[in-house]
Amino acid sequence: MSTISAPPLPTMAAAPDGARRANATGALLRHSTFLTARAVRTLLRQPAYLAITLVQPVIWLLLFGQLFRNVVRIPGFTAASGSYLEFITPGVIVMTALFSSGWAGTVYIEDMDRGVMDRLLASPVRRGAMIVGTLAYQSLTTTVQTLIVFGIAYASGARFDGGAVGVLVTVLAACLISVVIASFSNAIALLVRQQEALIGISQFIVLPLQFLSSSIMDTRVSPAWVRHVARYNPVDWATTAARSALSGHAEWGAILPRLGFLLALAVAMGRLATRAFRSYQRSL
Amino acid sequence: MSPNPAAALVAAELTKTYPAGRGGPPVRALDGLSVSVAAGTIVALLGRNGAGKSTTVKILTTLARADSGTAEVAGIDVSRDPDGVRHAIGLVSQKSSSDPMATGRENLVLAGRIQGLSRSAARGRAAELLARLDLADAAGRLAKTYSGGMARKLDVAIGLVHRPRVLFLDEPTTGLDPEARAAMWAEIGRLSADEQTAILLTTHYLEEADRLADRVAIVDAGRVVVEGTPDELKSELRGDTVQVELVAGAAHAVAVLERVPGLGEVSADGTRLRARAESGAQAVPGVLAALDESGIAVASVTVARPSLDDVYVRHVGREFAEEAAA
Incomplete structure (x- = not known):
């Protein structure tokens, strides 16, 4: 085992500039894959944490589903196809994505505290890959959680006329909101560099976003100001798009612009996280 | 450069x-x-x-x-x-x-x-x-x-x-x-x-x-x-280090040691005195006699070959261990 002698390594530092630049995109992809794999592996090795991330949406779904079962009888509540369970399923999906991605930045802070961040920054790893890695991981987690919530909802009797397309749009909307919030969380992590501050700020943002949306309550029966605020709330965009796609009569004119807004916001937040990275490096 | x-x-x-x-x-x-x-x-x-x-x-x-x-x-x-x-x-x-x-x-x-x-x-x-x-x-x-x-x-x-x-x-x-x-x-x-x-x-x-x-x-x-x-x-520091630990700090101890023949670069740090000597062993009797005459009680005396610590003291002007511990 100790006699393995690796072949001489190419000296990459000596590669011509052009070749290196051409490799940059490939490197971004490869490095993103390595870092995503690292995050997934870490998650799989923490069974308790894994269980909590999976159990949480189930609790939301069943708890809220029972607690507010009768709100559908309020005059004006959508309840197009029926049960409150069907109404809140997309709400709980988006909520789950929101809460778990709010924590995304804690990984950066752990890495900073442990010196992993400095080691990575002193290595040729692409900075973009450090961001893409966490976002890909969040999207993966969100996809799995979304499918589990669908499974539980189905088992509890919810039926969605929107079918596979509805499920697909829901996964997409959940992933987009998850990327938006995770980028925001990453940016805050890079700026405040302190676990408690990050969690405080993230809760402060996430909870109002959650409740000023239609995730658990139809805004048509909410006070007018909530309805107005919700129109500008990305959590509401995601929830409304998913809910419409899941109903038997998807309004694409409402779904597509909302997904578009989410995408634009995701790009903007990604930029913000990249800038926060630069500010972190300048502070070293 | x-x-x-x-x-x-x-x-x-x-x-x-x-x-x-x-x-x-x-x-x-x-x-x-x-x-x-x-x-x-x-x-x-x-x-x-x-x-x-x-x-x-x-x-x-x-x-x-x-x-x-x-x-x-x-x-x-x-x-x-x-x-x-x-x-x-x-x-x-x-x-x-x-x-x-x-x-x-x-x-x-x-x-x-x-x-x-x-x-x-x-x-x-x-x-x-x-x-x-x-x-x-x-x-x-x-x-x-x-x-x-x-x-x-x-x-x-x-x-x-x-x-x-x-x-x-x-x-x-x-x-x-x-x-x-x-x-x-x-x-x-x-x-x-x-x-x-x-x-x-x-x-x-x-x-x-x-x-x-x-x-x-x-x-x-x-x-x-x-x-x-x-x-x-180390070799730029010729000779040995003589280090004297006093029972109590004494303000005039440095002046006393500076008068001992063959001793140079005397410094004090609390109850610790340091000096350099061509030959530490030969300097010790003179050091003890001078301190005794002035009524300064000595706890211990050590003689050491130059160390990096001495180099540090010479160039930074402070003792290293205490700086590092501070």
Whole structure:
């Protein structure tokens, strides 16, 4: 085992500039894959944490589903196809994505505290890959959680006329909101560099976003100001798009612009996280 | 400064000022620091906390940018081509920097892959380093289960995975128990010989610099105050150190010793007096007699060959151990 002698390594530092630049995109992809794999592996090795991330949406779904079962009888509540369970399923999906991605930045802070961040920054790893890695991981987690919530909802009797397309749009909307919030969380992590501050700020943002949306309550029966605020709330965009796609009569004119807004916001937040990275490096 | 072709690392006149923290003045971390490391040798930056050692490492490893000055690592300018430098260096930072939720082997393979090794090359190199650093039995265990000494060895292995031209060891043995420290020293000594890697080591342990480094640069207040091989530095101090521990501090003790023939460079630090003598053994009777005559009670007297500590005192004007402990 100790006699393995690796072949001489190419000296990459000596590669011509052009070749290196051409490799940059490939490197971004490869490095993103390595870092995503690292995050997934870490998650799989923490069974308790894994269980909590999976159990949480189930609790939301069943708890809220029972607690507010009768709100559908309020005059004006959508309840197009029926049960409150069907109404809140997309709400709980988006909520789950929101809460778990709010924590995304804690990984950066752990890495900073442990010196992993400095080691990575002193290595040729692409900075973009450090961001893409966490976002890909969040999207993966969100996809799995979304499918589990669908499974539980189905088992509890919810039926969605929107079918596979509805499920697909829901996964997409959940992933987009998850990327938006995770980028925001990453940016805050890079700026405040302190676990408690990050969690405080993230809760402060996430909870109002959650409740000023239609995730658990139809805004048509909410006070007018909530309805107005919700129109500008990305959590509401995601929830409304998913809910419409899941109903038997998807309004694409409402779904597509909302997904578009989410995408634009995701790009903007990604930029913000990249800038926060630069500010972190300048502070070293 | 003419660049030395054999130098793996040349830094000249680096300066770095950190902006003021709450209400405090800006901190001048580096104030014209210059250092170079020849290929295949170990250079130690020795200094107390806050002297500028870690800032130097941050600049040379592309983590931070100098306000002025130039630095080339493996012949590559750190500010013009940081990515090129990152391929040529390994960094073992102050804190253990392995991923606790990955095994030793996984940590190494990931580091190798990021450096551009193929999967099989990374695996081969990981196995080789794990065996070399005596971690083969722990290769499949999560890094969080490693002892302090093992984790440090894993950090070094991670730094070496791509056979860097220059390896930075930022306080590699801080926080290790004496046994693990001795093991680490043996390891670092072997590495520089086997891997043909230039090593820049920062430390606040005099003994570490003395044992490991081919050359030592003493850093204080952001600059190198003196630089040379440990022997050169020590031999510039002729004679022995005589150290007298008094029962109680005495203001006139320095004046008393200065009158003793053959004794020079007398300094006092609380109840401790230090002086240099051509021959320590011959000076001791005179020292004791003079102190006795002046009614100053002596607790102990020691005579020692010059150490790096003496070199430090001479150039920085303060005693090292107390500075480091402060």
